[in-house]
Amino acid sequence: MQKIFLECRECKTTYSADFKYVCESCFGPLDVKYDTSFTKNLFENRNVDTYWKYFELLPIVDKSNIVDIGSGLTPLIKATNLGAELGLNNLYIKNDSVNTTFSFKDRPAGVAVSKAKEFNLSTVGCASTGNLASATAAHAAKGRLKCLIFAPKNIEQPKITQAISYGAEYIAIDGTYDDSNRIAAQIGDQHKIGVVNINLRSYYTEGSKTLAFEVADQLGWDVPDHLVIPVGSGAMLNSICKGFEELENISLLKDTSNIHIAAAQPYGCAPIVNAFKNKTNTIKPIEYPDTIAKSLAIGDPGDGRYVIKRLSQYHGYAEDCNNNEIIDSIILLAKTEGIFTEPAGGVSIAVLRKMVENKMIDKNDQTICFITGNGLKSPDSLFDIIPKPKIAQPNIEKILSIMR
Secondary structure, three states, X not given: OOOEEEEEOOOOOXXXXXXXXXXXXXXXXXXXXXXXXXXXXXXXXXXXXXXXXXXXXXOOOOHHHOOOOOOOOOOEEEOHHHHHXXXXXXXXXXXXXXXXXXXXXXXXXXXXXXXXXXXXXXXXXXXOOOHHHHHHHHHHHHHOOEEEEEEEOOOOHHHHHHHHHOOOEEEEEOOOHHHHHHHHHHHHHHHOOXXXXXXXXXXXXXXXXXXXXXXXXHOOOOOOOEEEEEOOOOHHHHHHHHHHHHHHHOOOOXXXXXXXXXXXXXXXXXXXXXXXXXXXXXXXXXXXOOOOOHHHOOOOOOOHHHHHHHHHHOOOEEEEEXXXXXXXXXXXXXXHHOOOEOHHHHHHHHHHHXXXXXXXXXXXXXXEEEEOEEHHHOHHHHOOOOOOOOOOOOOHHHHHHHOO
């Protein structure tokens, strides 16, 4: 059996790994800690093709409670074409758009739903900007749990359709993500519902750190120079940093302190970037987010100030990009590497381009850019930009006459 416990991120008070997420002493967030040791051979010799390959560093005690829909171990692609376009020799794309529900949210949702099952909960739910809705609903269906989704009414229709198809009860909130989050928290607490990104958040965030495990594993247990990470709530960035720290603590990696972390946000909802540029730890919420990157439209990021701390710890940088830059970057990634991303991924690429232009990355630095969601989840952003298909009669001469 794994030995795991919870520790307050602020005052370091420890608790047993129960169904709780807030410190009773200071109301700080609780993180999962592990009392275990092993060698990397344990992972290298394990024939598991999902992120559950790293079970010993995930917070499930009994493997029978794992709800697995086949996500993780996504490709780390050497982006030679995009790299040549940008002048980078060692650029890699961590492509989580190919997960089972087509976003990185399969990782935290899968861990949280598995923990809900371990706690014998009958219902799970989430507050979502779209991708988490699908991931939570899919895992709930596989685990035979009821599922409630709370999300802003204006998120992309494909994401709504996807979540409902798994059998979730979908409540569209006439408001922002932060309104949805508040409602989900109240209902979860009152009715003992496992809201994956609220009252199961301590376990939920552990799923995202498997991105760090996979990147390190896929690089032959090497430490990259730069990570460019799209940021909404900030939980993924903080979890990736935690993942690299844990690998160093158990001697699977050497010194990780020289990693450079970049937080990428869309203009119109960039409270963390604003705080970074103003050199403050205080995150000023964005009341009404305005961006095509709706999956990052979290105006009051729960882990915002911890992202600022991580940027200080890891030689960090934060930058935003506007809608046109996002769209241009979506198209650039698609045309160079054959990867079609939703706007959140376009944010990563756009900020990467700015970093290169500002000479913040050496051409030989090993750089990882995270693509977190599939473009088919939000095609609307490109409808008015891309060329319209040419219509022709089924006649070779006529078709040849309009071909480029």
